[in-house]
Amino acid sequence: xxxxxFLVDNWDRSxxxxxxxxxxxxxxxxxxxxxxxxxxxxxxxxxxxxxRVINAANVFMTIPSIALFxxxxxxxxxxxxxxxxxxxxxxxxxxxxLPIIRNTYVAIHNVSNPVVNAARGMGMTNWQxxxxxxxxxxxxxxxxxxxxxxxxxxxxxxxxxxxxxGGLGVYIQQGIDRxxxxxxxxxxxxxxxxxxLVDALMSLLESAITPKxxxxxxxxxx
Amino acid sequence: MITVLGRAYRFALVFLLIxxxxxxxxxxxxxxxxxxxxxxxxxxxxxxxVYLVAVSxxxxxxxxxxxxxxxxxxxxxxxxxxxxxxxxLGQTIPSLAVLALMMSLxxxxxxxxxxxLFVYSVLPIARNTLAGISAVPPEMIEAxxxxxxxxxxxxxxxxxxxxxQVMLTGFRVALVINIGTAxxxxxxxxGGLGDMIFTGxxxxxxxxxxxxxxxxxxLALFADYLCEILTLLLVSKGLRLEQQ
Numbered sequence: 457x458x459x460x461x462f463l464v465d466n467w468d469r470s471x472x473x474x475x476x477x478x479x480x481x482x483x484x485x486x487x488x489x490x491x492x493x494x495x496x497x498x499x500x501x502x503x504x505x506x507x508r509v510i511n512a513a514n515v516f517m518t519i520p521s522i523a524l525f526x527x528x529x530x531x532x533x534x535x536x537x538x539x540x541x542x543x544x545x546x547x548x549x550x551x552x553x554l555p556i557i558r559n560t561y562v563a564i565h566n567v568s569n570p571v572v573n574a575a576r577g578m579g580m581t582n583w584q585x586x587x588x589x590x591x592x593x594x595x596x597x598x599x600x601x602x603x604x605x606x607x608x609x610x611x612x613x614x615x616x617x618x619x620x621x622g623g624l625g626v627y628i629q630q631g632i633d634r635x636x637x638x639x640x641x642x643x644x645x646x647x648x649x650x651x652x653l654v655d656a657l658m659s660l661l662e663s664a665i666t667p668k669x670x671x672x673x674x675x676x677x678x
Numbered sequence: 679m680i681t682v683l684g685r686a687y688r689f690a691l692v693f694l695l696i697x698x699x700x701x702x703x704x705x706x707x708x709x710x711x712x713x714x715x716x717x718x719x720x721x722x723x724x725x726x727x728v729y730l731v732a733v734s735x736x737x738x739x740x741x742x743x744x745x746x747x748x749x750x751x752x753x754x755x756x757x758x759x760x761x762x763x764x765x766x767l768g769q770t771i772p773s774l775a776v777l778a779l780m781m782s783l784x785x786x787x788x789x790x791x792x793x794x795l796f797v798y799s800v801l802p803i804a805r806n807t808l809a810g811i812s813a814v815p816p817e818m819i820e821a822x823x824x825x826x827x828x829x830x831x832x833x834x835x836x837x838x839x840x841x842x843q844v845m846l847t848g849f850r851v852a853l854v855i856n857i858g859t860a861x862x863x864x865x866x867x868x869g870g871l872g873d874m875i876f877t878g879x880x881x882x883x884x885x886x887x888x889x890x891x892x893x894x895x896x897l898a899l900f901a902d903y904l905c906e907i908l909t910l911l912l913v914s915k916g917l918r919l920e921q922q
Binding site for chain 1: 701705767770771772773774775776778779781782854857858859861862865866872875876878879884887888890891892894895898899902
């Protein structure tokens with residue numbers, strides 16, 4: 457109940473921190489999508505690049521988040537941006553690359569050959585084929601990649617509170633520093649609820665955006 | 679063209695290493711670590727980190743495997759959906775939140791950290807074991823039954839070898855996440871390399887920060903590499919050929 461009281465007493469700050477968290481995660485996913493999706497599409501046309509790009513993204517994914525913040529700090533502080541929101545967003549963009557690139561690549565790669573050939577037979581140009589056939593079929597899987605990235609970013613953004621990026625991690629950080637139990641719990645609960653909510657919303661969006669034909673196909677496949 | 683690119687890539691790597699070395703000297707990392715007590719401290723933290731990861735991972739692997747195997751037995755198969763859902767939900771909870779929640783339940787100390795790491799690593803292992811064994815083609819199991827294999831031999835000789843690749847992926851994901859989360863366990867008073875990272879950030883001492891961040895990164899990359907070798911050793915040759 458302490459948690460409830462804490463949240464009621466600090467509703468304005470909680471709202472602000474949540475907003476800050478949403479802002480960091482939203483911006484980073486947006487930038488990551490703008491880089492990752494085109495990159496994923498490009499590597500479907502250049503197979504020999506595909507493995508390298510995905511491996512490179514995998515290396516970034518392997519680096520622990522707090523260590524990545526640490527490694528970037530001396531580099532970014534030469535531009536005066538060692539702490540704060542800028543390194544947080546850069547790190548989040550890097551982490552999002554693997555799920556986004558991999559899902560885009562796999563999705564477009566898996567568009568069945570007969571479909572692509574039919575489009576070719578209709579006289580579609582490469583660009584039209586991409587826009588009208590391959591991307592609409594691939595969208596659900598690409599969106600699944602975005603969902604993984606967003607949920608992961610919410611968790612990493614919480615850690616970014618330690619480099620002064622703000623967000624809900626601030627409650628956890630300050631709560632631990634002050635041994636203030638209800639503050640820690642509020643932070644942990646808000647972040648968890650936020651992550652679960654985003655996951656649920658994106659999965660709804662995923663099923664809403666899946667073309668009807670594909671859904672029927674999946675059902676028949678089962 | 680590709681070979682030229684490959685060579686350029688290697689040169690770039692060498693230059694990057696040299697540059698990093700120069701930078702390490704400039705920010706004072708070399709000076710910092712050449713003081714014996716500092717080096718010894720870093721080493722002790724590294725082993726503490728490895729200890730946290732090793733203990734929590736061994737429990738997590740044992741429990742995750744058992745959960746995965748039990749849930750694929752026919753009697754328990756109806757619970758698979760529910761458990762997968764719960765596991766998925768658990769994985770969406772951020773690692774820092776898991777640590778914080780555990781801390782308010784169990785207090786501070788390395789036991790709390792190990793328990794939190796354990797909980798967080800069980801999920802991918804259990805999930806992939808489940809997914810891997812469920813994906814074994816039913817006709818293979820039929821054939822094994824037809825040969826008169828008892829249930830436990832079907833599990834050991836047919837199901838697990840065929841699921842090995844997927845299971846190892848789960849193990850690898852769990853291990854890498856575990857190493858990263860163990861760096862946060864400093865916050866609940868369990869030590870580990872996070873000690874130097876967080877201290878370095880709050881004091882704005884780049885050399886302390888890097889003395890923590892670089893070993894953590896190398897540890898994670900090394901673990902990832904080890905898992906790759908493990909995949910080569912444990913996944914049967916036939917399955918690997920099939921993939922290519």
